[in-house]
Amino acid sequence: MNTERDSETTFEEDSQPNDEVVPYSDDETEDELEDQESTVEPEQIRANREVEDNREPFRKDCTWQVKANNRKYHEQPQFMNTKFFCIKESKYRAANMYFLVLLILQAIPQISTLAWYTTLVPLLLVLGITAIKDLVDDVARHKMDKEVNNRTCEVIKDGRFKIAKWKEIQVGDVIRLKKNDFIPADILLLSSSEPNSLCYVETAELDGETNLKFKMALEITDQYLQTEDTLATFDGFVECEEPNNRLDKFTGTLLWRKKSFPLDADKILLRGCVIRNTDFCHGLVIFAGADTKIMKNSGKTRFKRTKIDYLMNYMVYTIFVVLILVSAGLAIGHAYWEAQVGNYSWYLYDGENATPSYRGFLNFWGYIIVLNTMVPISLYVSVEVIRLGQSHFINWDLQMYYSEKDTPAKARTTTLNEQLGQIHYIFSDKTGTLTQNIMTFKKCCINGQIYGDHRDASQHNHNKIEQVDFSWNTFADGKFAFYDHYLIEQIQSGKEQEVRQFFFLLAVCHTVMVDRNDGQLNYQAASPDEGALVSAARNFGFTFLARTQNTITISELGTERTYSVLAILDFNSDRKRMSIIIRTPEGNIRLYCKGADTVIYERLHQMNPSKQETQDALDIFASETLRTLCLCYKEIEEKEFAEWNKKFMAASVATTNRDEALDKVYEEIEKDLILLGATAIEDKLQDGVPETISKLAKADIKIWVLTGDKKETAENIGFACELLTEDTTICYGEDINSLIHTRMENQRNRGGVYAKFAPPVHEPFFPAGGNRALIITGSWLNEILLEKKTKRSKILNLKFPRTEEERRMRTQSKRRLEAKKEQRQKNFVDLACECSAVICCRVTPKQKAMVVDLVKRYKKAITLAIGDGANDVNMIKTAHIGVGISGQEGMQAVMSSDYSFAQFRYLQRLLLVHGRWSYIRMCKFLRYFFYKNFAFTLVHFWYSFFNGYSAQTAYEDWFITLYNVLYSSLPVLLMGLLDQDVSDKLSLRFPGLYVVGQRDLLFNYRRFFVSLLHGILTSMILFFIPLGAYLQTVGQDGEAPSDYQSFAVTIASALVITVNFQIGLDTSYWTFVNAFSIFGSIALYFGIMFDFHSAGIHVLFPSAFQFTGTASNALRQPYIWLTIILTVAVCLLPVIAIRFLSMTIWPSESDKIQKHRKRLKAEEQWQRRQSVFRRGASSRRSAYAFSHQRGYADLISSGRSIRKKRAPLDAIVAEGTAEYRRRVDS
């Protein structure tokens, strides 16, 4: 079959993957991930489809219609409706159903074995707590909503602008916004105070990018809709797409004055943005309230659950099954007993001639009710409360607070805390996560000569040299630090012409926008690299001052010169370079270009003297992990330029494939360049990154770095953060490809594609020993995981299969391919996990998510992804736990994360301290919870052997009601919140303590059954010791020698004391609250019991409180106290003995550390006095990756951002229509 052969032979056919390129465009992250099918669609077909789509422009999707100043045209419900008080969502549905069924069962008189309040009161309490929690959330949200809803802006009403509240804004309104206003809805920009109705917005809320964005109104609206009257009479009609969540896309048309104008995302101001640098602007509301794009985005929360959640659910099911089995057994016992004894006991006659088996059946349900406390009712809500508390502890942690940015750590979800203690794999982004993403100009190579080291003006290197003094330069910003005095010397002397040329290039060749405020220059750059370069040039005396549509003004060492800009050849990710063509005042035409070394070197002139030296310099820079750019220029003849300019003009008005046409034209002029040199920008590692990584590695956590950077950079950063060391053997894509290939062959020989059904053989890929690391590029990843193959088979699949036979063959081969792919993936993951470090470079966001998913799927390990940028969102959402760094790149990663903080190094505290504690607390809590419910409930079971299996309870109804709610809940909750086995300092000092969570040592099925067994044994002791005591007589005064009520009180008292002392034993961190709660619970039990057994309450409710006098009569007798003491002692002494033994014979690491706590503490203090904290190890660098963002060249050359005189009216209209035509055509 065609496809199959295809898939078998690709290795040979395909050329080697290219390490340099990122496999495919990665801009559309979210949708690609959601819709796996479309992603594997070949580029070509997608392109074709786009062309097709464009041919019949956007009309078919445009069903949303808005008429300006006509609210009735589009009736929409407005703004957020706060939901108040709901009896909770799906999470609890099963549990709530269970208790509802119980309540219904209890309403049946034949079955009801407990008073109605015994289940209702705890249920109401649980629901009450849940409701209060929801209510608190809701009230907080409501308050926020109210604040937001009551913000004001100006809306046209009755032909005038009037102040209105946000909540009154409706679709179709025309509104006016002022500088620094939040935008209340998604609006179409009509006009603004700026020329050409430009509007600057800050989109930090949406995508986290802190630089300003430009939005432009249509020429026509800009022209006609400047005044209040015209706006009030504006009757444009907008047809556009339905509300959706694509922040960067918008399609629609404006129909006005019998003309239609296309609308795109450039003309839409989105809710959540802030108006900046614009005095006021006018807009038409297109989407309001819940329809806004940002709100549409908010609904998508992927509900993550923890391993313990799943485990807990299974355990609850197990208990449920046990409940049914036990009830069934007892029901059978009852039927038997009735037949043997009950039927002959005249005193039991109840007037109903029921058969023993029918009585047994009824008793089955009766026992379900009596034993229902086995299934812990308050488990879910308690777990939630504990997690909430733990989340707050994370939020409150001062040691995860970053004071420089005033950012505390934040647990954005409150349901995952204990999973933080179980992490196996960490997937980390590089830029902004491991590094600071603050670019500083560090070094440069000009004409083969490297500058930037510490040296004085006469080229002597010193280590302790002072910073260069830039005071001679009036434009210097004072924040720039540079240590090479020789470079300054060179610039000032002007001996080497290239030095000046170099900085001139940096000052002129960019797309930075400048804003002059009180004589202060403010640069707005598209990428931090570019900003760093322009600022550096400014400090070295070449200051970019101003630009217009076609000029640029530079201050060159004090002299201001204006150059006319002939063309800006903008950056994009394919070109990886940008150029500018200028005409000097002298009339020379020059092209300046900067870009990635690979692309620049291809376009250099043959005769370039410094080519080799620069190449060497680039290598040096790369090894110092600096990000590099090559700079070059060329002179252009007037004639040559004129010719080229013609082509350029033609291309820029091309109707189809304009971008490609432009690229081609650019390519023509960007050749035979003369190399000037290279820049090196430092992207500093964040503080404490290597320390954190080594700590985490000691905790047996594997760290994978996933980055878009190139291989060399990634490798360098690997060394910088000590992920890789000198003795690490590094494997690359090609190495492991062959390894996996051989493995696949072996597996095929063993059992073909069905090898996966054979018992898995664990044979390592590498010989044992040695430290290995894997560095793999995105292309290799695709190659190894057969991602390409799916593409290819997709093409084939697109052809419609003709015959049934063919279809069958095709599905078969597809299945075979799937199996093969799966096996490859598994092999890859196995191999990668044998390496101590894995670095994936040149990977797309989708691939990042894919890698995380692979590990998640095949290793069944808990994964954590940490990142800061929009390109990490997929990964963060895919991993079990997503952590966002709230850093330079802004909010987007944070918004989709589960935890966020400002610095990578806080990760160690989050995992090793908070995660570990949370895990231990949760495990202890669950173990105890199951224990206490079993110890409590199974007493009924033992008792049933002595009461004819009649479902008689062993306790008073009120005790059953309150046991879980009052007598045993608070101490365990407090332990779940506050317990710590070792302090945070020791947790960090001994990262090995972390492995208990990874290996699920503290809570698993074994532990669960041990807890149950403990509960069962306790319940036996609790029943049989009092039983022995009650066998004959009890009672000092001889009255009521062995009555049921005293018996119940004896067992209940022993139970309460036992479980509270047991939690005391489990608590390893006794604060006064713990002590108070434990003794308080016991005291509360006795207090309430004496109250409920008092005469007064019986007089008021004789039927509800039947135990009158029992407590006082029973607990007055030493005999009963002796019984209680004996029971408690027998319950607890074995526990103490076993714990002591296990601590002595098989001490865990935590036990050892606890035992020597004092010594370690003393040691620590001594060390602190001794050692000076190691600093400065973080001065390592990372290498170049050009910002992936497109520059502002388009904007600059269209002149929109620059104040210019208002063009004559007709010209603008003409231009507008021209633009419209252009867009429709393309």
Added chain:
Amino acid sequence: MAMNYNSKDEVDGGPPCAPGGTAKSRRPDNTAFKQQRLPAWQPILTAGTVLPTFFIIGLIFIPIGIGIFVTSNNIREIEGNVFMYYGLSNFYQNHRRYVKSRDDSQLNGDSSALLNPSKECEPYRRNEDKPIAPCGAIANSMFNDTLELFLIGNDSSPTPITLKKKGIAWWTDKNVKFRNPPGGETLEERFKGTTKPVNWLNPVYMLDSDPDNNGFINEDFIVWMRTAALPTFRKLYRLIERKSDLHPTLPAGRYYLNITYNYPVHSFDGRKRMILSTISWMGGKNPFLGIAYIAIGSISFLLGVVLLVINHKYRNSSNTADITI
């Protein structure tokens, strides 16, 4: 691009620096609670605490056990007040259906409950269209044998022993839980409109001649109504009070027990017993607790010794040096 957007973020994220510099720091409070530094006691099970516990418990429990055992065994001489019990076996007074078949409101003297007993009392709720007082299966099955004790002296005529009927129920039961219905001069009037339980020979107001021990507050009745925990039980029947310090309450001799047999137990294979016993500071005769205390005390002591040995064996290996991480 999906994100969890809510208005909170919008408010939080507000203008980065509010003009005027009034921006509040989001620095968490440095309190012991919030930083999880609450002063705490961190007990661990060391040999120093565990071993003494076991020894002390052993040393305390064994004497207590011996004390209880001896006391219990000494309850033999019929001195002091003698308690007369009747015992029933294989009688499931703790059966759920039986236990709930009563109306505490009625027994508490509630007049409406008197005439309209609770449904729980079925099928002993009404008889011949009249409400049963006291209703329910427990009351209906009240023990109604009469036991009389005679001392056969040297002379042939046996002397009846005085059996005290009162003082055999809990004070709270007699005075709080059980009350006769109000109104009426005589007890019979108070119970007007009700009928006796099916199995009873006499109505409830004819249980005793003493008005203070008749009706619902009849102590035999109260004792019966306090249901037993286990299917084999004994209930206090009568008190034999000590007459003087010099003579034993029941001197050695031959006694004669006269039983008026009313109560059928053969159908359910039950047994009836009569027990005469004195009691001590810790109740009646019951060897279990004493033996249990001695056993647990000994085990605890032994465990202490075993743990001591084990601890000694492993002590050397627990140094800080072996913290391997």
